[in-house]
Amino acid sequence: MSTTTAAGGASAxxxxxxxxxxxDRESCTYTYLLADQDTKEAVLIDPVDIKVGRDLQxxxxxxxxLTHCLNTHVHADHITxxxxxxxxxxxxxxxxxxxxxPAVCDMYLADKDxxxxxxxxxxxxxxxxxxxxxxxFVLNHKSKAFTxxxxxxxxxxxxxxxxxxxxxxxxxxxSKVFTLPDSCEVYPGxxxxxxxxxxxxxxxxxxxxxxxxxPEFIQLMANLNLAHPLRLKEALPANMACGYVTEDPHKEMxxxxxxxxxxxxxxxxxxxxxxxxxxxxxxxCHGVGLDVATPTEAPGAVEAAVQSGQIPDDKxxxxxxxxxxxRRSGFGCExxxxxxxxxxxxGGSRANMEVSCKIARETCTRLHPAxx
Numbered sequence: 001m002s003t004t005t006a007a008g009g010a011s012a013x014x015x016x017x018x019x020x021x022x023x024d025r026e027s028c029t030y031t032y033l034l035a036d037q038d039t040k041e042a043v044l045i046d047p048v049d050i051k052v053g054r055d056l057q058x059x060x061x062x063x064x065x066l067t068h069c070l071n072t073h074v075h076a077d078h079i080t081x082x083x084x085x086x087x088x089x090x091x092x093x094x095x096x097x098x099x100x101x102p103a104v105c106d107m108y109l110a111d112k113d114x115x116x117x118x119x120x121x122x123x124x125x126x127x128x129x130x131x132x133x134x135x136x137f138v139l140n141h142k143s144k145a146f147t148x149x150x151x152x153x154x155x156x157x158x159x160x161x162x163x164x165x166x167x168x169x170x171x172x173x174x175s176k177v178f179t180l181p182d183s184c185e186v187y188p189g190x191x192x193x194x195x196x197x198x199x200x201x202x203x204x205x206x207x208x209x210x211x212x213x214x215p216e217f218i219q220l221m222a223n224l225n226l227a228h229p230l231r232l233k234e235a236l237p238a239n240m241a242c243g244y245v246t247e248d249p250h251k252e253m254x255x256x257x258x259x260x261x262x263x264x265x266x267x268x269x270x271x272x273x274x275x276x277x278x279x280x281x282x283x284x285c286h287g288v289g290l291d292v293a294t295p296t297e298a299p300g301a302v303e304a305a306v307q308s309g310q311i312p313d314d315k316x317x318x319x320x321x322x323x324x325x326x327r328r329s330g331f332g333c334e335x336x337x338x339x340x341x342x343x344x345x346x347g348g349s350r351a352n353m354e355v356s357c358k359i360a361r362e363t364c365t366r367l368h369p370a371x372x
Contacts, residue, residue, distance in 0.1 A: 015039065015119045017140070018062070021187065021196060022055065024048040027078035027231075028190045031055060032146055034139070035064045036118020043068045043117050045137060045146050046189055047081030049243060055081065056088065067117055070095040072148025072189055073134040074103050074239045076162060077229035083243030087260040090363025094242050099126055100133025102316045104242040104264060104343060109135065122146075125176045129169020130157030142180050145200070148189040151177055153198040156209050157189075159221050161228070162236075166221040170214050178204050240316060241342040249333035252326045252348025258356035259363065261345045267318040268311065272298055272328040273350070284322075284354040290332075298328045299335035306339060315340045320356075322347035 015038035022031040031051065035042035042064035047055055059066050066089055069082040074096070082094040082105070093106035095115065101108060109115060109124035116122075122137040127150040134157075137146040149157030151173055159166045177186075182201030203210065209217060229235070238245045242264065247253070261267060262285075269287030271278065278289060288310050290301045302321075305311045311319065319341055321329035326348035336344045347353040 017120055018042075018064070019144075020058065022051065022058075024051050024078065026050065028192050029075075029078055030187065030189060030191065030196075031081075032187060033058060033064075034117065034120065034122075035059075035062070036120050039118035040064050041117040042066050043070060043115070043122070044081075044085070045070045046072055046075075046148065047085060049079040049081045049084055052081040052084045052088070056085065066092050068093050068095050068115060070115070070122070070137060071100075071105075071239075072137065072146065072150075073097070073131045074100050074162065074236065076232050076236050076239075077190075078231060079235050079238045079245070080243040083238075083241075083260070086242070086263070087257050090256075090259065090263070090359065097124055097126055097133050097135030099128050099135070100131075102314060103133065103240045104244075104316050104318065106263070106265060125172075127151075127169075127172040127176055128163075129159055129165050129167075129172055130162075132163035132165075134172075136177060138180065138184075142184050144185045144187060145177060145180060146187050146189075147177060151186060151203060151207075151210070152188045153186065153191055153193075153195040153203070154207055156207070158224060158226055160224070160226070166218045167214075169221075170210065170217050173210055178210075237342060244343055246337055246342070246344070249337055249344065249346055250327075250330035251346060252352055253345055255352060255356040255359055258320060258345055258347050258353070259359035261318050261320055261343060262356060262360040263363070264318045264343070266312070266314075267320060269347075269353075270302065270305070270311070270319060270321045270329075270332065272301065272321060272323040272332055277324055281350060284350060285357045292323070292328050292332070295327045295331045298331035302332045302335050303339065306336075311336075316342050318343040318345070320345045320347045320353075322350060322353040325349050326352070 015036045018035040020033045032045040096105045098108040098110040111126035113124045125136040127136045130149040134150045180200045184200045186198040271289045272292040292301045321332045323329045333346045
C-alpha cells in the first residue's frame with residue numbers, strides 16, 4: 001500500500017522498477033510512469049488531459065494498478081490529466097507540493113515528504129521559483145530527479161508569473177537539486193529540442209542559465225520577455241481545480257463524474273430541496289440544506305449561504321449541488337460560478353446524487369464523512 005512519511009529510504013531489496021517516459025507533442029510535456037513490478041503499484045508524474053487514454057492503456061496493458069497522479073506544479077500550458085483519471089479510476093489520488101495551496105488535490109507533500117509505491121519511493125523537494133508551488137520528485141536513493149519546470153535540460157522555467165521568483169529558483173535548484181549526486185538523472189517537465197534526459201553533473205557544468213552567478217541569472221531571467229503560454233487562460237483555472245474545467249451549470253453531471261468531485265477533500269454538498277421534500281426523502285449524504293422552493297430562489301439562497309459562512313469563502317472548495325429534479329441546483333451552480341467558485345458541480349436530481357454517493361463510497365480509499 002502506498003504511504004507518505006516525513007522521511008525514509010527505499011528497501012535495500014527493492015523490487016524491479018518499471019520506468020517509462022511519455023510525451024505530448026502539443027505542449028512538449030513529458031509524463032512519467034513508474035511502477036513496482038512485483039506489487040504492480042504505479043504512479044504517474046505530470047499527466048496531460050489529452051493523453052489520459054494513452055497513459056491508462058499502457059498501465060492496463062502491463063497489469064499495473066495506478067495509485068497516485070503527481071503534478072510537479074500548477075501548469076499554465078496544458079491541463080493536467082489528474083481529474084479525468086480520477087473520474088475513470090476512483091481510487092487514484094491526486095498529489096501536489098504543499099506550496100501549491102490552495103490548488104485542489106487529494107494530498108499535499110511538504111518538503112522532504114516521501115510517497116511510496118510498492119518498495120519504491122519518491123521524495124518531494126520544494127523547488128519554488130518557476131511557480132510558488134513547484135516540487136521536484138526524487139526517486140530511490142537519489143537515482144532520478146523529476147524536476148518539472150524548475151530545471152530543464154540546459155535551461156529552466158520562466159519566473160515572471162504564478163508567484164515566480166528568479167531568486168528563489170536559483171537558490172532552490174542550487175541547494176536542493178545540484179546537491180544531489182552528479183550521476184542522478186534529470187527528467188524535466190518539458191523539452192523543445194528532442195532531448196530526453198540529463199544528469200545533475202551535466203546541468204551544473206553546462207546549463208547556460210543556472211551555471212551563471214546568481215546576479216547574472218536574475219538579470220537574464222528579467223529580460224527574457226516571453227509571451228504568455230497560449231492556453232494560460234484555460235489551463236491555469238482548470239489546474240487550480242485538479243484539471244476540472246467549468247461546465248454547463250444547468251446540465252446534470254453523470255454519477256461517476258460527480259463521485260470524483262465528492263471524493264475531493266473538503267467537498268461540500270448543498271441540498272436545495274425544501275424542508276418538506278427533505279422530510280419525504282432524506283438527504284443522500286451529509287451536507288448543507290438550503291430550503292429552496294423554486295429555481296428563481298436558488299441564486300439568492302446560495303449567495304446568502306456564502307455570506308453566512310455555510311459555504312466556505314475559499315473559492316477552490318469543491319461544491320456539489322442537487323435538488324429534486326436538477327433545475328434549482330442548476331441555477332444555484334450558475335450563481336456560485338458567477339461568485340468565483342472554481343469546482344462547482346450540478347449533481348442534478350436526488351436519484352442521480354444517490355448513485356453518485358454510492359460510487360464515491362465504494363471507490364474512496366479514505367471516506368470523508370462530511371461529504372459522503
